[in-house]
Amino acid sequence: MEQEEPVIQQELAGRITLYSMAGCLHCHHAKDHLINMGLPFIEVNVVKNPVIHQQIIDLTGRLTVPQIYFNNIHVGGNEDLQKLSQEELDKLIDLVKNEPVPADAPPIPESEIVEEGIRKEESVSKIDEYADLIMDFKESGIIGSNWICLRLYQNTFTGKKLVNWLVDNKKIASRHSEIMQDLIVKLFSEHITSDGKLVDYKSMAANPVFEEYCQHTTQLQHLDVSDLSRKEKLAFFINLYNALVIHGNIKKRPPKNAWQRHKFFNSISYEIGGKVFSLNDIQNGVLRGNRKGPAQIMKPFSNRDPRLKAALEEVEPLIHFALNYGVISCPPIKAYTAQDVDKQLKISAEAFLDCDDGCQVDVSRKEVGLSQIFKRYKIDFGGTDEKLLKWVLEHLQESPKKEALEEILDHGKVKIIYLPFDWSANSKD
Incomplete structure (x- = not known):
């Protein structure tokens, strides 16, 4: 059976930067894609770097992650990366291989928080995930001496002691x-x-x-x-x-x-x-x-x-x-x-409200269209139309949509309509 050839990390004069957040599935896919191509990258967690996150939003006009840059060239998200033609990808790789990071490249933290995006096999042995439990068991005091068939055995324990320890631990x-x-x-x-x-x-x-x-x-x-x-x-x-x-x-x-x-x-x-x-x-x-x-x-x-x-x-x-x-x-x-989790939830809310499935604003009609989620759980958002709209406004990212909502709220009563909700199963096939 042939062994898979190891991915060789390419030397870059420039930089590939991936803005992500923990638990993001499309971030995971994008990182795997870059790693499989042997391309090193700098990963910046936008949750831990909110100031940089806002700068990236201003640069790209997008709330979602990942956002991927080759030097100062914005590729987009995971789907954009995957859709690049081989010719387009080769040009971008040549760019970061031969051109140093330009002054107008997107920001990264000055600290050492950023992570190199190439997974390397560690040469040292990995500690077993249950090693600390074994140490706890040894130090628990339940290991002692036991008489079995009139013979004394050292460093033993009874099944009952083990079961009780497992239940309590x-x-x-x-x-x-x-x-x-x-x-x-x-x-x-x-x-x-x-x-x-x-x-x-x-x-x-x-x-x-x-x-x-x-x-x-x-x-x-x-x-x-x-x-x-x-x-x-x-x-x-x-x-x-x-x-x-x-x-x-x-x-x-x-x-x-x-x-x-x-x-x-x-x-x-x-x-x-x-x-x-x-x-x-x-x-x-x-x-x-x-x-x-x-x-x-x-x-x-x-x-x-x-x-x-x-x-x-x-x-x-x-x-x-x-x-x-x-x-x-x-x-x-x-x-x-x-x-x-709090920052991740805030970002998820902003992204949901930014899309038309979550929130729509019609200035001419003074209407706000909201997901049925807001109707079903209205009490969680204040319980009244006024408090609900205020909550939505506070959780919208700075955008034309937020400006439109502010405008109609400043000019009197606003009508809320609830958007159709598709209860079809989210099965891929």
Whole structure:
């Protein structure tokens, strides 16, 4: 069997710059494409560098990531990069190989935060992911001496002691949670279109990584989510919600009507910390701070429900631009990290409002068209038309659309219309 030839990194006089954010699927695809061509690049995380992000928005007129530059030449996003003809690509590669970085090239941080975009195999041994657990086990004190058949054996333990230690040790569940997050990102990046809108369910179901992910979901029953911080809960439950929708669609097939959707979102669930959380429990109980859903009579969790400890203290409206119900009109699917989740959600909201599916402004008619998401969860955005429009205005990126909304708001009453919502399944085929 022939071995794959290693990718040889090319020497560049100039610079390829990729502006990205963690969990962005199209960023992942773009980086893989450059790496497979052996092209080194500088990656700038726009979440960690908001000033630079605003400069890139001003330069490109685009809110989305990635944005890719060859020296001072703006290529665009991942789709633009993939669509380059071989002739166009060769010219760009020749440019960065032979021409130094010009003065008008886009900015990068002065600090050492930027990362070289070529993956190299490490020559040192990688520490086993469960090594720290083994050390904890050795230091736990349960390893001692045991009499077996009237003979004393040193450095042994009973099965009962091991089981009790495993049940009590939260690191096991936490480790599985981290692994699941990595698997989710891998599955999303490989089987979701670059715009985050469509899922190739058939190919995902056949991927061994999906089976591995399913196996790890059984370990969620040992995870105590009540101890998670607000940011950890946001990232964990948003990612888990989107993955559970996909998992449910693969195992049960996507719902086709309102009744099937009601049943789907109330029955598809994971066992987390010994408690069952359905999709509606995650969205309305946890992420919306235990608020009633659009079709619910009561709050998801009663005052005595132990799952209430997992709920956010207050509703976070920005989750509505991260959760995907598995249908066409939902926001794109991304993966979120606890460290940067607030900034990532803000960027997702701005991108959603910037597109016509999320928000439209008609100055002549004094009308604002908004996604049905704003109608279904109006209470989360203030509860009144006035507060809703104010929220939208505050979360629009500086743009002609924002200027138009400011103009009609300054001239009296504004009519809100809600745009059609496509409940068709987001299946790629």
